[in-house]
Amino acid sequence: MNTLEKLRSGKLAGATRLDLSLGLSELPPEVFSLADTLEVLNLSGNRLSALPAEMPRLKRLKVLFCSNNPFSALPEVLGACPALEMIGFKACELTHVPSQALPPGLRWLILTDNRIARLPDTFERYTRLQKLMLAANDLRELPPSLAECRRLELLRISSNQLGALPPWLLQLPRLAWLAYAGNPLCTSTDVCPTSAASIEWQALTLEHKLGEGASGQVYQARLAEGESVAVKCFKGTQTSDGSPEDEIAAALQVGRHPNLVPMRGRLEGHPESLPGLVMGLIEPSYxxxxxxxxxxxxxxxxxxxxxxxxxxxxxxxxxxxxxxxxxxxxxxxxxxxxxxxxxxxxxxxxxxxxxxxxxxxxxxxxxxxxxxxxxxxxxxxxxxxxxxxxxxxxxxxxxxxxxxxxxxxxxxxxxxxxxxxxxxxx
Missing domain, CATH: 1.10.510.10 (Transferase(Phosphotransferase) domain 1)
Known part of the structure; x- marks a missing residue:
């Protein structure tokens, strides 16, 4: 019995979280049977292009994930959801973000990897906004009203078309985590001298996987001379924070330091042409x-x-x-x-x-x-x-x-x- 069948049978009565990834083209009406309890709704990985006008009936809904759905615009109905704080529409083909689509209590907005060229200049309304993720879009400028978001702490604007960082951005009092690589504003910088070099895939013997994250997989491997290393193979061209190429450039730029994970070099010659990094193997005591x-x-x-x-x-x-x-x-x-x-x-x-x-x-x-x-x-x-x-x-x-x-x-x-x-x- 899948999640939708459980929902229809009443087995999920009183649930606070619901995950539905079943190739849906519309929101099942049974979702509204949880109107009094549902707080987190995950609809990622479906075929949705719109949300019903009844969405505000989910009066306790705080978090909505709709990533990897073919939306062309952020649904305006979201702005009327009374408790909604977090919205995630990553990789949805979005081109339009109406100001009406953003609820007044917004704290966390994820619009990564879309085709958004401009945002509404109404961010003075969202005084609770703390986290804004806009990497991999087509933004040429940021709305000046973002300067009024005095609680904004994390901002991701990598891989856009920004020609400059606006002066107000560098004065936000609570901003602590900023990523902006991969924009025209970024001038080329010579990599500082390090011992890092290019390391060919054929020179490595992969042993086993150490872990996997959103951006890539990490393997333990052995160099031809017998030294054990870690190899990070990136999955694609974009992550929520930026691009693999920008990550590689920064990792090599910093060089060596006793408190940095040691970088051995850039991975070359992956059989699927994936970018990658070769790093020193970290002791399990860490x-x-x-x-x-x-x-x-x-x-x-x-x-x-x-x-x-x-x-x-x-x-x-x-x-x-x-x-x-x-x-x-x-x-x-x-x-x-x-x-x-x-x-x-x-x-x-x-x-x-x-x-x-x-x-x-x-x-x-x-x-x-x-x-x-x-x-x-x-x-x-x-x-x-x-x-x-x-x-x-x-x-x-x-x-x-x-x-x-x-x-x-x-x-x-x-x-x-x-x-x-x-x-x-x-």
């Missing part, structure tokens, strides 16, 4: 610092309840991350996703930062713009510092003030990563 944000937390990572740090371990962890961040900003790389879920840590606190999928290159000598981009990433570090501080047994008293300094609304007053490294190492 574990992910935290899990990614949930639908409820939106922009905040999820730590295991038992996570605790000694002051010494926390200091090693944070100082190492600050040192790595200072290093990649020295070479004009903005990580764009400086989160605990992208950090590996050992029991002694040694940390490794990886996953440059949201990274963007910039001119390190670019004056005000370069300073503002680093200040945006400093806010992300301030949030991380706050999270670690809260889980530290006896944190140094000045860490709270340091975290607040990183997160203050005035970007120019935020400390540099070099100053943070020094303050944490002392």
């Amino acid at each position: 574990q992910v610092l935290a899990g990614p944000p949930s639908l409820q937390s939106c922009t905040r990572d999820q730590y295991a309840p038992a996570t605790r740090f000694s002051a010494s371990t926390a200091r090693t962890l944070l100082a190492g991350i600050a040192s790595a961040a200072a290093h990649f900003h020295r070479y004009g790389v903005m990580h764009g996703d400086l989160y605990a879920h992208n950090i590996l840590r050992r029991d002694d606190g040694h940390a490794l930062i990886g996953d440059f999928g949201a990274a963007s290159l910039y001119r390190a000598d670019g004056g005000h713009t370069a300073r503002a981009l680093e200040a945006i990433e400093v806010r992300a570090f301030g949030i991380l510092l706050e999270e670690v501080w809260a889980r530290c047994e006896m944190p140094p008293p000045h860490w709270r003030a340091l975290s607040e300094a990183c997160q203050q609304p005035d970007l120019e007053a935020r400390p540099r990563f070099t100053a943070l490294e020094a303050a944490l190492a002392s």
Whole structure:
């Protein structure tokens, strides 16, 4: 019995989440039998091109996923859904986003991988907006009203047609995670000298899969001389954050640092012509610092309840991350996703930062713009510092003030990563 049959039989009465991916061309009316309880509705992977006018009857609906459906426009009826906070329409062939389609309580909007050329200039209405994902569209400009979204923390605008970052974007007081690679505004930057090289697929012996994410698969492999390495093979041309080519360029640009996952080189000659990276193999003693944000937390990572740090371990962890961040900003790389879920840590606190999928290159000598981009990433570090501080047994008293300094609304007053490294190492 599939999910729709269970719904029709009444077996799902009182459900708060419903996943329907059955090649549907219209929304089954039985969905509205859950009008009083349904909070999350996932309709991804169907053949929907419209939603019924009755959608506002789902009065408790907070989250709606409709990715991989042939919509040409974001349905206007969504704007009337009273509790709707999160909307996901990834890879839907969208060309039009009516202002009426966005509900007033919007916190998280995903419109990645569509054909949107412009957005409505009505974002002053969405004062709760925290997360906006617009990568892989045809945007030539951002609506000026986005400057009024003072709670916006994460913005993905990679792989569009943007000729410049608007000045107001570099002044948003809470922006912490920004990705903009793959736009005309990005000038070519020479890769800094590293020991990374091109590594041929035929020179590798694949052993087993280590893991799989949204952007690609990671395998353990062995080089001809016997060294074990990790190989990341990208799945396609776009991810939610940007393109594989931009990720590869950033990963090679940063070079080597004790707190970065070591990059061996670019993968060449994949039998399916997939792009890839060859990296050093990480010891199993390293574990992910935290899990990614949930639908409820939106922009905040999820730590295991038992996570605790000694002051010494926390200091090693944070100082190492600050040192790595200072290093990649020295070479004009903005990580764009400086989160605990992208950090590996050992029991002694040694940390490794990886996953440059949201990274963007910039001119390190670019004056005000370069300073503002680093200040945006400093806010992300301030949030991380706050999270670690809260889980530290006896944190140094000045860490709270340091975290607040990183997160203050005035970007120019935020400390540099070099100053943070020094303050944490002392």
